[in-house]
Amino acid sequence: MRIDVVSLFPEFVAQCAAFGVVGRAVERGLLSIHGTNPRDFAEGNYRRVDDRPFGGGPGMVMLIEPLRRALDAARRAGEGPSRVVYMSPQGRRLDQAGVRRLAAEPRLIVLCGRYEGVDERLIRAEVDEEVSIGDYVLSGGELPAAVLVDAIARLQDGVLNDTESAQQDSFEDGLLDCPHYTRPVEHDLGRVPDVLLSGDHARIARWRRMQSLGRTAARRPDLLDGRELSKADRELLQAYREEAAATAAGAGGTATAGPETG
Structure with a gap:
């Protein structure tokens, strides 16, 4: 080009x-x-x-x-x-x-x-x-x-x-990207979510999709306006919100970015 x-x-x-x-x-x-x-x-x-x-x-x-x-x-x-x-x-x-x-x-x-x-x-x-x-x-x-x-x-x-890198970027499918982690597993800033260490690719894909949906809803809800989510995506978004609420209740605060463990 x-x-x-x-x-x-x-x-x-x-x-x-x-x-x-x-x-x-x-x-x-x-x-x-x-x-x-x-x-x-x-x-x-x-x-x-x-x-x-x-x-x-x-x-x-x-x-x-x-x-x-x-x-x-x-x-x-x-x-x-x-x-x-x-x-x-x-x-x-x-x-x-x-x-x-x-x-x-x-x-x-x-x-x-x-x-x-x-x-x-x-x-x-x-x-x-x-x-x-x-x-x-x-x-x-x-x-x-x-x-x-x-x-x-x-x-x-x-x-x-x-x-696959470009395909997984934010906005490629109209959603924000999921969070990413690398070594070390343990750090004073926190631990890598267990799901990413599981080796279960289907579970990892589900977690990443849930994070993308949840982050988009929390940070850029305009990207979801008028978008018809599939039943599976609606269930993932609901699961994200429930986990975010549980995390917030446990921390005594309000979660805005959603859970990062799984």
């Missing part, structure tokens, strides 16, 4: 892409990331890429032409059609389903805004979709672009050493 990032600071995303999962994807030839700077397509001695907004107000707005030329150059640099994504707080909030959809594209061009944003006419004419990583404002689109690239990279076939 090829991703072109159109940004005033393309080296920022390139540096983020040099490490970890994304770096491994690039090294293995599974993902290629290229930067295009709109300033290289600006005119005049100052290579101006922004101007004051019509109607007044603070800040500056990115100009149409440097961005348009940068997008055209990015399109010409690769083969085949490309989907243009603008990282914007006004876009659709990114979720795992959206990541999977974008990861299936052969090519992406990610447009990063700065200042007060991009001239709306360019967005209407050149952008296929706007994407947000959350309801807050950042200085530019480079950090969101790096987040998007990382999320997409781990879904490319052959990137993760364990192919």
Whole structure:
């Protein structure tokens, strides 16, 4: 997969892409990331890429032409059609389903805004979709672009050493992930749940599913809104709540994360 990032600071995303999962994807030839700077397509001695907004107000707005030329150059640099994504707080909030959809594209061009944003006419004419990583404002689109690239990279076939790892991540099936533990078994911060030491894979799978359901209900109930749970899942969620209530009663407090023993 090829991703072109159109940004005033393309080296920022390139540096983020040099490490970890994304770096491994690039090294293995599974993902290629290229930067295009709109300033290289600006005119005049100052290579101006922004101007004051019509109607007044603070800040500056990115100009149409440097961005348009940068997008055209990015399109010409690769083969085949490309989907243009603008990282914007006004876009659709990114979720795992959206990541999977974008990861299936052969090519992406990610447009990063700065200042007060991009001239709306360019967005209407050149952008296929706007994407947000959350309801807050950042200085530019480079950090969101790096987040998007990382999320997409781990879904490319052959990137993760364990192919099941991505399938078990939070949000892959619409639920939060279950808790995880490693050595040592005994620690002054607590003991690993007995169920994970049992070697009973069916029991472990049941416990993990129960934890995912319970954590989602406790921490992100919105993810369950409108979701039709199977009878088995409803029973697991009820079991989680009963164990959480028993744990809270035994501790003399209120449990919010659920039991971690089994």
